Structure formats: structure tokens, C-alpha cells
Amino acid sequence: MSRTFKDKLSSNDFLITAEVSPPKGTDLIDVLSDAELIRGWVDALNVTDNQKAIMRMSPLAVSKSLLDSGHEVIMQLTCRDRNRLALQSDLLGAYSMGIRNICIMTGDHTTKGDHPKARPVYDLDSVQLLKIVRKMQEGFDLAGNVIENPPQFVVGAVTNTDPSKKAQMMKLRKKVKTGINFMQTQAVYDISMFESFMESIGDIEVPIIAGVIPLRSANMARFMNGNIPGINVPDEIIERMESAEKPKDEGMDICAETIKELKKLCRGIHLMPIGKHNNTPTILEMADIRKKQ
Amino acid sequence: MIISSAKPFEEILEMLKNEDDIFVVGCNACAAKIHVGGEPEVLEMCKRLEDAGKHVVGWVIPSAACSVASFDSLVEKNPAIKDAKTILVMACGSGVSIVAGVVDVPVYPSNDTVSLGGRTQGEVVPELCAMCGECKIHYFGSVCPKSLCPKHLLNGPCGGSVNGKCEIDPEKDCAWELICNRLEKIGRLDLLDITWDAEETTEDSV
Numbered sequence: 001m002s003r004t005f006k007d008k009l010s011s012n013d014f015l016i017t018a019e020v021s022p023p024k025g026t027d028l029i030d031v032l033s034d035a036e037l038i039r040g041w042v043d044a045l046n047v048t049d050n051q052k053a054i055m056r057m058s059p060l061a062v063s064k065s066l067l068d069s070g071h072e073v074i075m076q077l078t079c080r081d082r083n084r085l086a087l088q089s090d091l092l093g094a095y096s097m098g099i100r101n102i103c104i105m106t107g108d109h110t111t112k113g114d115h116p117k118a119r120p121v122y123d124l125d126s127v128q129l130l131k132i133v134r135k136m137q138e139g140f141d142l143a144g145n146v147i148e149n150p151p152q153f154v155v156g157a158v159t160n161t162d163p164s165k166k167a168q169m170m171k172l173r174k175k176v177k178t179g180i181n182f183m184q185t186q187a188v189y190d191i192s193m194f195e196s197f198m199e200s201i202g203d204i205e206v207p208i209i210a211g212v213i214p215l216r217s218a219n220m221a222r223f224m225n226g227n228i229p230g231i232n233v234p235d236e237i238i239e240r241m242e243s244a245e246k247p248k249d250e251g252m253d254i255c256a257e258t259i260k261e262l263k264k265l266c267r268g269i270h271l272m273p274i275g276k277h278n279n280t281p282t283i284l285e286m287a288d289i290r291k292k293q
Numbered sequence: 294m295i296i297s298s299a300k301p302f303e304e305i306l307e308m309l310k311n312e313d314d315i316f317v318v319g320c321n322a323c324a325a326k327i328h329v330g331g332e333p334e335v336l337e338m339c340k341r342l343e344d345a346g347k348h349v350v351g352w353v354i355p356s357a358a359c360s361v362a363s364f365d366s367l368v369e370k371n372p373a374i375k376d377a378k379t380i381l382v383m384a385c386g387s388g389v390s391i392v393a394g395v396v397d398v399p400v401y402p403s404n405d406t407v408s409l410g411g412r413t414q415g416e417v418v419p420e421l422c423a424m425c426g427e428c429k430i431h432y433f434g435s436v437c438p439k440s441l442c443p444k445h446l447l448n449g450p451c452g453g454s455v456n457g458k459c460e461i462d463p464e465k466d467c468a469w470e471l472i473c474n475r476l477e478k479i480g481r482l483d484l485l486d487i488t489w490d491a492e493e494t495t496e497d498s499v
Contacts, residue, residue: 079444084491084493105452106444106446106452106453108460109443109444109453109460109461112453112461120443122444122445122446123491124491125445125446125447125448126448127448127449127488127489128447128448128491131488131490131491132491142493143493143494158452159452160452166482166485167469167470167472167485168449168450170449170486171448171449171450173486174448174449174486174488229452229453229455229460
């Protein structure tokens with residue numbers, strides 16, 4: 001029987017997860033073919049939840065469909081669109097459909113998305129929801145009512161990686177205290193900052209899975225520096241992208257080099273390409289961390 | 294104080310397009326302090342309505358539009374209100390509701406009510422209190438995350454703030470930046486370590 005994401009988390013494996021986005025529409029063919037590109041290359045597919053507050057198909061439906069196609073999934077769940085009733089009921093639904101891994105986050109604000117007048121919910125914050133998941137696993141809902149056949153999820157949370165941000169680091173510790181099983185980070189480009197980040201949480205045993213996004217151009221790097229919170233692409237990387245003849249290839253090179261460095265520092269990587277996963281296998285081969293299984 | 298902002302005059306005219314014989318009610322409390330319902334604004338409103346062809350039957354400025362005892366108490370201040378077919382209230386939403394509760398004609402708002410805030414050093418400061426009914430502001434350096442943070446986060450900032458500014462508005466300070474600065478200033482950074490659980494009423498706590 002093949003090993004689950006949970007088994008691998010408690011092994012010494014270097015883990016690879018990859019982000020897939022639900023469609024804006026009812027046809028699953030694109031997301032299934034994207035997942036097919038990386039079958040055997042990654043340990044789990046991470047399904048986003050109305051990412052960037054842009055309305056798409058429910059991650060519950062996409063996760064179920066990926067499970068049916070034989071993939072291991074991590075379902076993301078944000079606090080933005082559902083109150084405590086809906087969050088708990090979706091968690092029960094997810095477990096009953098076979099989803100075993102979840103990743104909890106606050107979620108980008110509605111005003112950043114394509115329905116800026118949507119009422120943002122945020123009935124719970126990510127720390128509170130993580131604690132409720134723990135309570136549900138012990139057999140009780142938030143109100144203390146008994147849950148029959150309680151779910152047993154592998155629970156992940158997310159963090160930025162700037163160790164100088166006191167409040168963010170404090171929140172990371174609160175998340176760890178809820179008993180999470182893994183922590184996924186924002187995309188890493190600045191290895192020396194990530195090294196200090198890992199040092200600053202040296203006492204924490206939760207596996208850290210570092211985010212990576214292959215660059216496509218120097219402009220994309222500049223855009224992310226100015227617009228995506230928690231991302232810091234160092235100048236020397238922007239210069240490399242600027243002077244490259246084939247920026248996309250250079251971006252893949254940089255990504256593979258980053259992954260090689262990250263392998264020395266943390267438990268895994270989380271690949272979030274812009275667009276599809278066509279280049280993901282190549283990057284993983286270049287980084288020398290995986291051959292097709 | 295309740296922070297309101299004046300609707301554009303064109304919007305007010307559009308609201309009142311089928312109305313006439315207007316009586317204007319100001320407010321000598323919050324709305325006067327932030328200049329959207331005091332005497333100068335009420336007089337200016339009457340003039341502009343007249344200039345736009347409307348008949349203004351009169352005006353009054355109660356000490357607070359949200360604290361009006363009865364129709365008679367308004368009549369006492371200005372009997373012309375008896376001739377009004379429409380009332381325009383230059384106050385917050387509470388003022389509009391209270392006035393509407395004592396009159397029998399349609400009542401319109403001239404302001405958009407924004408939040409519970411204040412005014413200091415000559416500046417209006419919105420969103421200081423979410424009126425949640427369970428004040429724990431002292432744990433947050435007396436900066437309320439339920440009100441100032443658009444995600445109402447009690448356990449620390451989201452990952453969306455950039456250089457200490459809010460994810461949804463780069464002009465606005467991140468509430469958690471303000472909370473941390475304030476706690477550092479008063480030597481209580483230890484308060485950041487408290488985990489705030491979601492509370493739910495259970496049989497035990499009823």
C-alpha cells in the first residue's frame with residue numbers, strides 16, 4: 001500500500017507539495033490534466049480556496065475529484081467566506097468524502113478579489129479555527145456538542161518567513177501550540193533570511209514546508225516585491241532575471257537552486273507556479289530531489 | 294463619537310426629487326463636531342435646497358438628534374415643523390431613526406454613517422470601537438483589533454500587511470502594527486502571547 005502524506009510527514013522524506021487552482025467554471029478537465037502532469041512527482045496536491053478572494057469552484061468539490069483520480073490532496077480552508085457553522089460543517093463533509101489533509105489560513109480580504117463588495121466573514125481567525133479543528137478531532141464541536149465519528153485530519157497552517165516581524169512570529173507560535181502537523185510558508189527567494197527564520201524557530205518541531213514560485217521575468221519579481229506581502233526577491237536574483245537571454249529558463253534555474261538550498265534547511269517545498277505545472281517535473285529534476293516514481 | 298460623512302448634494306437632491314416643504318433637523322452632538330450637522334451646515338443646506346427650487350419650511354438643531362423626546366419637543370423649538378411634508382436629518386443613522394419615530398412624514402438622511410470614532414489634534418479618527426459589547430481593549434494596548442483590523446483578528450496580524458500598512462489600504466496602518474507599538478511603549482509585549490479562543494455559549498456557561 002502506498003504511503004500517505006501523513007506517513008511521509010513522520011518520516012525523514014523531503015516533501016513536495018504542489019498548488020492546484022479550482023476552475024472558474026464547472027469543467028474539471030483543466031485541473032485534472034494539470035494534476036496529471038505531476039502525478040508521481042509530488043506527495044500531495046494543495047487545493048486553493050477562492051485564492052486572492054477570486055470566486056472559483058469549491059475546493060471541496062475539486063479535492064474530491066482529485067481523490068477519485070488517485071491523487072493525495074491537501075484542502076485549503078480560509079476564514080474569509082464561512083462562519084463557524086459553515087467551516088465546521090465543511091470540515092465534516094471533507095472528511096466524509098475522504099479528504100485527510102487540510103491547510104487553514106485567514107484568507108485574502110474580499111476587497112482584493114473579484115467581488116469586492118462581498119461581506120467578509122472572518123467570524124474566526126486562523127488560530128481559533130485551528131483550535132476548533134483540534135477540538136473536533138477530540139469529538140466535540142465548538143459549542144461542546146458531541147461529534148460522532150470525529151474527523152482525524154493532518155492539519156497545516158501558513159506563515160510568512162521574516163523573523164524580524166515580531167507579531168507574525170508570535171502568531172506562528174500560537175498556531176504551533178494548537179498542535180498542527182505541518183507549516184507551509186510564503187514563497188522564499190532570500191535564502192539567508194529563510195536561514196535566520198529557521199534559526200529563530202529552532203525550538204519548534206513542526207515540519208516546515210517552504211513555498212517556491214518559479215520566476216518568469218524580472219518584472220514579475222519586482223511586482224511581487226511591491227505587491228505580494230511576505231515575498232522578498234533579493235536584488236541579485238532580479239539582476240540575474242534581467243540579464244538572462246531566456247528569463248523563463250533562468251527562473252527555473254533559480255528555482256532549482258533555491259530548492260537545493262532549502263533541502264538543507266527545512267522538511268519540504270510547496271511549489272506554486274504561475275499557471276500550469278508543465279515545468280514542475282523539470283524543476284524537480286534540475287534540483288536533483290526527485291525522479292519520477 | 295459617531296463618525297458620519299456628508300452625502301454629495303446631488304445625491305440628496307435625487308433622494309428628495311419627489312419631495313417638497315422640507316424641514317431640516319441638525320444635530321448639536323457628534324454631527325456638529327465633525328461639521329456635518331451643526332448650525333453652519335444646516336443653514337448652508339437650507340440655502341442650497343432653496344437655490345435648487347425646494348421650499349424649506351424651517352430647521353431645528355436639537356442638542357442631539359438621537360435624543361429627541363417627542364414631536365412636541367421639536368414643535369417647541371420650531372413650530373414650522375408642523376407644516377413639513379418631508380424631513381431631512383443631518384445626523385447619524387441613529388438620529389434619523391429617532392426623528393422618524395416621532396414624526397408622521399418621510400425622513401431622509403443627509404449623511405452616511407461610517408463608524409464609532411473620535412477627534413483629536415484637529416483630526417477625525419474613524420473605526421475606534423466595534424461596539425461588540427465585551428470590551429477587552431486593554432489587552433491590545435487600547436487599540437481595538439475588532440474595529441481597526443478589517444479581518445477583526447484577535448490573535449495577531451494576517452500575512453497581508455506590507456511595511457506596517459493594511460492589506461486593504463496602503464494608506465492605513467496595520468492595526469497589529471499599532472497594537473505592537475503601543476504594547477512596546479507601555480512595556481506589555483507579554484500580552485501578545487495570549488491566545489484568544491473563539492467563544493461559544495454552551496450549556497455550562499449559560
